Amino acid sequence: xxxxxxxxxxAREAATQVFEAGGLTHDGAxxxxxxxxxxxxxxxxxxxxxxxxxxxVEDFAFGFALTEGLIAGVExxxxxxxxxRGQGVAVDMRLAPEKxxxxxxxxxxxxxxxxxxxxxVESEAMxxxxxxxxxxxxxxxxxxxxxxxxxxxxxxxxxxxxxxxxAAFCDRDGVILIAREDVGRHNALxxxxxxxxxxxxxxxxxxxxxxxxASFEMVEKTAFFGAPLLAAIxxxxxxxxxxxxxxxxxxxxxxRADSFAVFAGDVARSDLSQHRTAS
Numbered sequence: 001x002x003x004x005x006x007x008x009x010x011a012r013e014a015a016t017q018v019f020e021a022g023g024l025t026h027d028g029a030x031x032x033x034x035x036x037x038x039x040x041x042x043x044x045x046x047x048x049x050x051x052x053x054x055x056x057v058e059d060f061a062f063g064f065a066l067t068e069g070l071i072a073g074v075e076x077x078x079x080x081x082x083x084x085r086g087q088g089v090a091v092d093m094r095l096a097p098e099k100x101x102x103x104x105x106x107x108x109x110x111x112x113x114x115x116x117x118x119x120x121v122e123s124e125a126m127x128x129x130x131x132x133x134x135x136x137x138x139x140x141x142x143x144x145x146x147x148x149x150x151x152x153x154x155x156x157x158x159x160x161x162x163x164x165x166x167a168a169f170c171d172r173d174g175v176i177l178i179a180r181e182d183v184g185r186h187n188a189l190x191x192x193x194x195x196x197x198x199x200x201x202x203x204x205x206x207x208x209x210x211x212x213x214a215s216f217e218m219v220e221k222t223a224f225f226g227a228p229l230l231a232a233i234x235x236x237x238x239x240x241x242x243x244x245x246x247x248x249x250x251x252x253x254x255x256r257a258d259s260f261a262v263f264a265g266d267v268a269r270s271d272l273s274q275h276r277t278a279s
Contacts (some may be wrong), residue, residue, distance in 0.1 A: 010034045010181075011161050032225040033163040035183050037088035040064060042095055042103055053157070053164060053182040054089075056191045057082055060092045061181075062208065063194030067221040069128035070103050071095065074197050130223035133248040139172060139207050141227045146174025147209050147231070148255055154179035155211070166211045167192035168229070169201065175261045176209075177201060185212035193225045203227040209248075212242045214253045214263075221259045229265070232257050236263050 013176045018028040038052045038060065052060065061080060065071045079094040095103060147170040152159070154176050157164045165185040169178045169192055178199070180191035189210060196203065202224035210218060214236035220243065222230040229250040236244075236253045241263045244251035250265025 005191070010157055012053050029243045031160045033157065033161040033183050037086075039085060039088065039090040041090060041092040042070070043100055044092060047103075048060060049088075050184065050187060052184055052187045056180055056182075056195070057089060057091060059180065059191045059194035059198065060187060061093060061189035061194065062119065062143075063221075063225075064194065064198050065093060065095075066193060066197060067128070067190055067224045069130075069224065071099055091105055091117065100244070128220070128224070130220050130247060132246070133223060133226065134204075134229060135227040135248070136204055138250065138266050142173075142270070143170065143174035144209075144229075144231050144252060144255070144260060145257070146170075146208070147176055147207075148257055150174075151177055151179075151209060151211070155181055157181040158211075164188070168209045169193075169196045169203075169206055170209060171206045177206065185215075186217055187222050188212075191217060193221065207231065209233075209255070213237070214251060216240050216243050219243045219247065219249060219251065223249050229267070231260060 011033050013029050014032045016028045016030050017025060019025050034054050035051055036054050037049050039049050040047045040061065058080060062074060062077065065077060071077060076096045076099045077093050078096055081092045083090050104247060147168065151168060154168060158164045158166060158181060164181045164183050165188045166179055166181045167189040168176045170176050178192055178195045180188050180189040180195060182191060206227060207229035208222050208227045209231045211233045213234035214230060214232035216237060216239045219230060229252065231252040233255050236251060239252060240269045244264035249265060252260045252265045252267065253263055254261045
């Protein structure tokens with residue numbers, strides 16, 4: 001069944017009773033984000049259940065498989081089937097034989113939540129680990145500012161609900177090529193990465209921007225993708241900084257329209273006068 005037939009619009013209207021500080025109350029309504037369980041299976045074997053926003057499920061599947069270290073590229077998923085299951089959806093992926101053997105050797109069963117990307121892992125040794133990135137030319141600071149300037153325009157669901165995260169893949173000029181939204185920050189990034197993979201975009205030719213904090217998992221997922229820079233709206237954790245340094249990933253955070261801080265790696269400093277003039 002085509003995924004588009006399984007999902008309604010990722011938001012609905014909810015009735016509310018509004019209380020005002022002056023003592024008045026009145027009935028109201030508000031758009032709220034939908035959330036649904038998405039089950040990932042590999043060769044019919046259950047792997048994880050993630051609570052996610054409906055939609056972009058195929059992008060989610062490809063990105064999730066990559067950032068879990070189960071595939072190296074789109075060619076490693078030989079078939080993908082999406083089907084309704086209870087109140088949610090099941091995505092069954094058939095991997096290339098050598099990838100399936102590796103998966104079975106390192107199988108884990110987790111029950112995910114929208115705020116947790118590594119829940120259920122029994123030992124640190126079982127965590128998927130990205131390889132150190134190859135050296136690359138630093139991203140221009142001006143490009144990061146350009147992406148930040150246009151990020152909100154690529155968040156229609158958040159504009160409606162004020163309840164979802166976004167992740168965007170941008171080219172080295174800061175043009176947003178792909179943006180995905182989800183109730184879970186890890187999910188939004190997986191969906192963005194999966195979309196880039198399916199469209200044949202090269203991670204080395206751009207960078208990632210996220211609306212959440214920069215956690216260990218977000219750094220790890222970006223490195224699995226292969227992008228040289230991750231820019232986050234909120235602050236990073238200490239472990240995220242250490243992991244970014246170990247992976248050779250530039251980590252920018254506390255990103256605003258007029259400033260951002262670099263916690264690991266470096267950005268190119270040219271053309272900043274153009275940003276000041278434009279702003």
